[in-house]
Amino acid sequence: MRLPTLSSPCAWPVSSRIPLRTHSLTSPYLDSDFQSRWFDFGGDTVVRADKYIRLTADRPSQQGWLFSRVPLTATNWQIELEFQIHGNGNLHGDGFALWLTKQRATMGPVFGSTDRFEGLGIFFDTYKNNRPGVSFPYVMAMMGDGQTTYDQAHDGKANEIAGCSARGLRNANIPTKARLTYFQDKSLSLELQYKTEDTWTECFTLSSEDANIAIPSVAYLGLSAETGELSDNHDIISLKAENLYSVNNKNNAGGSRGDSSRGRGRSSRGQKKSGSWSWFLFKWVLFFGAIAGGYFGWTIYRTKNRSSRF
Structure with missing residues (x-):
């Protein structure tokens, strides 16, 4: 299923990127005390610090997951994931999922995580x-x-808002990657790298007019995998998240703030200039008023003195 696409996978020009350390993972994955400050792991997940985080091994009936400890609150972001799906058999399964959901760290039947979730699931x-x-x-x-179940019997056909075939994703000869880009209330796009290194293939791009792409404001970033009777190794090599700042948003916001600021500056300078002249004139009026009052008082005093002598 492919829905109408925008002009490009990243339809909103990006002016700057800020790495999100709280939602990124690279080797050796763990701190000096063999814990991760920002992620929890569970199920059959195994961390090999020099190579990968293995959500499931190539064995039947395994489930594994990792989830961020804090929610992803950025409104515009990009997540780049390097992973490897590989195994020995010609028959294999079942796959893994990338999550941005209100729920976290709960095993279940949907690629190792809970069903009836609220938020976004990307299923490989x-x-x-x-x-x-x-x-x-x-x-x-x-x-x-939060209420709809995943259509397991038909591989999610009833739930799909967009998708693509990715033949060659498993046992690829190059590093396999996925890049998910989100601009709040605007677009959601997914690109894959599995054919040629450093070459991205667009899987889908959705606008807010195409489908509901509103990810919850409080959503945890996670990954999970599952094997059944058939199995595969599902390895996570790295996870990188970045906060994106759009050129359009920056220009619009900055322009209005700049114009408003300049206007306030001119008004302030005008008020200061007007106020200083008023104060100057007021002081001169007081000065001449004091002289006139003194002269008038002295004249009356002299007149009275002359009258008293006669």
């Missing part, structure tokens, strides 16, 4: 249950409302 599905006409692996997006 490697096993085809019942989806005629679609090549697997298949990557799709679902916006959960």
